[in-house]
């Protein structure tokens with residue numbers, strides 16, 4: 154049919170770019186022939202812009218949308234940086250060998266912002282397609298194409314009506330090919346081929362076929378509904394008058410414009426009328442996604458439902474069909490939608506067994522479907538940390554940041570005490586496990602009256618949908634309730650030399666401070682008071698030796714006494730006492746001296762060497778002979794009396810006041826006949842020393858009340874001659890209630906001289922709550938909490954103080 158030669162392709166007005174280089178591609182290009190279509194997959198584009206051109210005669214022609222739809226190309230870019238190019242093998246630029254081999258050469262230009270030079274790739278593929286059906290129709294998303302065999306066959310059953318359409322052809326005076334479009338009810342005047350091309354149509358004559366291509370929505374095409382399915386049809390008749398013969402070819406393409414319907418069972422439904430083309434029958438159907446066709450029975454095995462109803466073919470694509478494409482979207486909430494690139498092939502024959510193949514490639518999308526993300530509280534209280542799992546996160550959604558109680562942390566986290574781990578599931582979802590220790594400063598704490606502690610973590614997850622980077626927030630609040638958050642309790646054990654306290658740390662123990670009386674327990678305080686403190690991550694061990702600061706003594710007898718030590722737990726903020734551990738232990742010593750804060754001296758003295766041989770300790774007394782022992786045994790006596798009674802002497806120096814008394818053996822009751830062998834070897838004196846600085850209440854309430862217990866010393870001095878009268882010089886042993894780092898039972902034999910207390914001398918008077926009498930000769934600071942250095946006591950001051958001490962009510 155050489156008469157059709159005028160249909161050769163004339164180049165379109167397009168930009169022509171020289172090809173620069175053919176680089177080795179880091180992107181992945183894959184091509185595949187699918188029947189009369191060439192499919193090219195370009196993946197790993199990243200954020201690059203892809204420009205596709207067709208290469209012909211060493212020049213490239215850019216495939217703009219209009220060039221694509223006119224020339225048989227469809228370019229789809231998905232959201233994951235991949236592009237799919239479908240080319241009709243009979244596209245305008247294909248190199249055609251015998252209507253069997255079709256070679257298409259594409260140029261791919263990648264432009265990215267961060268690369269100066271564009272990358273350019275060339276690819277070429279040849280598709281072999283044979284045999285062609287008499288008529289092959291392609292319904293692509295952007296064009297309709299019909300390819301017919303160009304041999305003239307005598308159409309059977311030509312009706313009379315058809316001759317009417319020939320009238321314009323007969324009237325035509327030119328031998329040039331003309332095209333006549335026919336809409337539903339109207340026949341348009343003929344135009345020449347070059348005008349038709351200008352209007353976006355394509356005509357191509359190959360060795361044995363005639364190809365006509367039309368974009369959708371052309372003024373010459375028409376939309377109808379066939380059995381309730383929208384259909385677009387383009388009907389062109391091309392003709393040429395060759396002297397007295399008119400050659401005509403009828404080209405019809407009709408495509409279902411159904412956009413698909415998604416139903417709640419997860420099926421995507423697409424319909425096309427059975428009778429798109431009249432007089433065709435014997436449907437054979439092949440169906441698939443992404444250009445992959447399988448026969449109807451195979452498709453049905455894979456869950457597709459292919460049915461005919463009301464003269465309509467219905468294709469139901471199952472929810473999890475292979476090749477569907479999923480995408481997340483943010484629209485206030487998080488949604489997802491599915492995209493199906495449906496490929497349907499229908500093979501029909503007419504009564505003359507002339508075959509027509511219709512191939513529809515349709516892109517169908519579901520509406521936005523909710524894609525809920527959930528957060529689960531997986532906290533285990535024993536772990537002392539929050540564990541929150543954020544699940545069902547789609548694969549194209551990523552965690553970008555978390556706001557924890559309003560504080561932002563971007564993911565991946567820089568060093569911090571909490572962790573986020575990603576958990577990937579085989580069902581294409583993933584999750585994030587967030588672990589935040591209760592003690593982390595970011596966690597809010599609420600302490601309730603009922604001994605319960607609430608840890609509160611408000612999480613605002615920031616998720617990004619890729620690649621658009623749309624943001625989506627998911628809120629979750631978790632609360633962990635820790636009941637029984639009572640103040641810490643020490644375990645206490647009595648030892649021979651003191652009391653041993655042990656505390657096993659609990660995670661929330663930091664809510665309290667531990668004090669001894671009102672002093673915060675620190676290692677410095679422990680050193681200062683002679684305690685032994687060992688604190689590690691598991692427990693706190695505190696050994697408190699007897700007679701060290703903080704003890705209280707009770708029920709002192711010759712058999713022993715009770716020592717009580719108290720550790721106080723206070724509220725960290727208010728210092729309010731919230732609990733305490735009190736331990737009372739029985740102790741026994743040979744000797745002891747205690748100088749109480751309220752001004753009592755209690756002494757247990759070993760008098761074995763201080764009384765005559767065979768003497769009875771019960772017959773001893775203090776300087777005041779009416780002050781006798783409270784209790785005695787074979788060698789020891791217990792005295793307990795007010796400091797300034799029983800004939801005590803009071804000595805004052807610049808820092809301390811010292812009360813002293815002495816134990817005498819009374820010979821008064823001996824019968825004259827009895828010979829007293831006065832072979833006593835010792836004098837026993839005892840002293841209580843109080844720092845003046847601790848006696849400020851003397852001035853305010855006129856009562857002896859010391860801040861701290863006094864320092865006692867029990868002195869055994871040698872007694873060279875008989876009797877307990879003459880003063881002696883050298884103490885044989887001394888017992889002092891200084892910091893008892895040695896056990897008391899041993900001091901009796903110690904040859905220690907008078908040991909001044911280790912208690913650090915206080916050079917200050919606490920003026921808090923202290924009101925000085927107005928008649929004193931000093932000038933006292935008028936304001937409180939001022940630390941005043943006690944002046945050197947001159948004689949007058951001393952006397953005044955002496956008076957006060959004497960008058961003090963003990």
Ligand SMILES: *[C@@H]1O[C@H](CO)[C@@H](O)[C@H](O)[C@H]1NC(C)=O
Pocket residue numbers: 164209210
């Ligand atoms: C390509 O070159 C061939 C011969 O060199 C020519 O026939 C053809 O028209 C050219 N095609 C285009 C699109 O320029």
Ligand SMILES: *[C@@H]1O[C@H](CO)[C@@H](O)[C@H](O)[C@H]1NC(C)=O
Pocket residue numbers: 210211
């Ligand atoms: C294309 O270019 C090559 C080399 O530059 C040349 O050999 C070849 O003939 C050219 N082809 C056409 C169709 O111009």
Ligand SMILES: *[C@@H]1O[C@H](CO)[C@@H](O)[C@H](O)[C@H]1NC(C)=O
Pocket residue numbers: 329345347348
């Ligand atoms: C096609 O028709 C237009 C007028 O409709 C005319 O200008 C043009 O020259 C014709 N082209 C050819 C190739 O005959």
Ligand SMILES: *[C@@H]1O[C@H](CO)[C@@H](O)[C@H](O)[C@H]1NC(C)=O
Pocket residue numbers: 416417418419420458469
């Ligand atoms: C969805 O479509 C399928 C296939 O036609 C059908 O079996 C199913 O019942 C439909 N579900 C709903 C909820 O309409």
Ligand SMILES: *[C@@H]1O[C@H](CO)[C@@H](O)[C@H](O)[C@H]1NC(C)=O
Pocket residue numbers: 380381462463
């Ligand atoms: C068939 O089509 C008719 C009219 O178009 C409609 O009334 C009927 O409901 C359809 N039947 C089915 C099963 O879709």
Ligand SMILES: *[C@@H]1O[C@H](CO)[C@@H](O)[C@H](O)[C@H]1NC(C)=O
Pocket residue numbers: 544545578579580582
């Ligand atoms: C995905 O798998 C995980 C783990 O098996 C499961 O917890 C989750 O519910 C699944 N999500 C969906 C949407 O099926």
Ligand SMILES: *[C@@H]1O[C@H](CO)[C@@H](O)[C@H](O)[C@H]1NC(C)=O
Pocket residue numbers: 556613626628
């Ligand atoms: C979560 O954080 C984002 C970003 O700071 C903010 O816009 C949003 O209001 C927060 N959501 C809630 C519920 O606080």
Ligand SMILES: *[C@@H]1O[C@H](CO)[C@@H](O)[C@H](O)[C@H]1NC(C)=O
Pocket residue numbers: 530531532533534630631632633634
């Ligand atoms: C979370 O888990 C913890 C520990 O199992 C539990 O105490 C708490 O009540 C849970 N609920 C919330 C809302 O935090």
Ligand SMILES: *[C@@H]1O[C@H](CO)[C@@H](O)[C@H](O)[C@H]1NC(C)=O
Pocket residue numbers: 663667674675676688689690691693
């Ligand atoms: C003991 O150590 C823990 C940490 O191991 C610390 O939190 C606590 O404050 C320490 N206690 C004292 C009394 O020093």
Ligand SMILES: *[C@@H]1O[C@H](CO)[C@@H](O)[C@H](O)[C@H]1NC(C)=O
Pocket residue numbers: 707708715
């Ligand atoms: C101390 O003595 C008093 C009376 O003397 C007695 O009631 C009390 O129980 C004793 N305390 C201890 C701890 O034995």
Ligand SMILES: *[C@@H]1O[C@H](CO)[C@@H](O)[C@H](O)[C@H]1NC(C)=O
Pocket residue numbers: 806807808809842844864909910911912913914
């Ligand atoms: C006051 O008593 C303390 C403790 O016993 C002692 O260290 C200090 O030296 C005494 N001061 C004077 C001036 O004697």
Ligand SMILES: *[C@@H]1O[C@H](CO)[C@@H](O)[C@H](O)[C@H]1NC(C)=O
Pocket residue numbers: 934936937938939
């Ligand atoms: C107390 O008075 C002294 C001397 O006037 C002054 O330096 C100090 O700031 C005052 N302290 C207070 C707490 O007012």
